[in-house]
Amino acid sequence: MKGFIRVWGGELSETQQCEIDSHGNFCGGAEVPDQGEIESQITSGQRSGKTESGVRWEYR
Numbered sequence: 001m002k003g004f005i006r007v008w009g010g011e012l013s014e015t016q017q018c019e020i021d022s023h024g025n026f027c028g029g030a031e032v033p034d035q036g037e038i039e040s041q042i043t044s045g046q047r048s049g050k051t052e053s054g055v056r057w058e059y060r
Contacts, residue, residue: 001042003060007032010055020059 002022008015011033018027024039026032034051041049041057048058 001039005032005038005060006058007038008056010034010051010053012055 001020001024003020004017005020005026006015006017016027016030016032018030020026021028026035032038034053034055037051038049038055038057041051042059047060048056050056
């Protein structure tokens with residue numbers, strides 16, 4: 001799942017953009033809202049989406 005992710009909207013006041021490492025850690029282990037939901041959407045093949053709480057994300 002290694003790559004880069006951009007997360008914005010929902011409870012975030014600003015866009016977060018960072019790396020997902022080879023262990024699946026987002027942003028060096030920093031707190032990312034709805035991370036579990038985003039992970040499952042990426043695993044199912046999505047490249048972008050929106051969580052139930054309104055956090056939008058883009059994976060590349």
